């Protein structure tokens with residue numbers, strides 16, 4: 001169980017493993033999405049320019065899977081933690097589903113975007129809620145400006161969202177907890193190195209991540225089983 005003092009500031013970095021027990025596939029493990037799809041064909045600006053219908057087919061499939069999923073005990077434990085720590089918690093997720101919010105979290109930064117939002121790829125119209133499934137033979141949706149509507153997702157080769165806020169929170173945190181992330185995708189994989197030496201750094205997941213040597217403690221197990229106890233006393 002973690003001891004969190006009344007002055008601690010906690011940074012949570014969530015990865016695909018947090019939603020795994022809700023039935024949303026991870027990316028790199030057995031059954032992971034990148035075992036069945038090629039990143040460069042469905043999740044990059046080049047893919048979008050080459051075949052936007054294929055990209056929408058991929059994200060429509062992911063919308064369908066995510067809309068059937070329900071939050072698991074890991075999401076509820078994190079929502080409870082937010083309730084307890086209030087502004088002393090900064091929750092950053094790489095996940096694009098909305099299961100944190102469904103569990104009751106109100107302030108989660110989605111650094112890789114949100115699956116149920118879309119935006120215009122051309123004009124500055126802000127991202128908007130969108131649960132449509134855009135699959136062939138339907139045409140790629142268009143904005144009023146004529147630009148193509150794209151998923152509000154940070155693709156490979158693009159800059160993640162809210163990095164300014166994220167690095168400010170990393171600079172302030174005294175306890176860093178990464179959960180269910182393989183530690184290979186930058187910049188998130190380097191967040192732990194950024195806080196090392198001045199914050200306690202903890203990893204939670206069934207196996208050691210690639211950046212395991214940067215963590216001071218690892219709790220090996222499923223997020224839905226470890227987190228409710230880990231934060232239980234708070």
Ligand code: APR
Nearest residue numbers: 015016017020026027028094180181182185205206222223
């Ligand atoms: N609880 C906790 N962790 C789990 C669980 C579970 N029940 N099941 C699997 N995991 C762990 C795996 O051991 C693995 O380390 O979750 C991790 C998932 O790793 P990835 O599939 O690489 O996912 P993630 O690290 O979140 O990927 C980062 O890569 O493709 C991109 O944009 C995508 O946000 C994603 C980013």
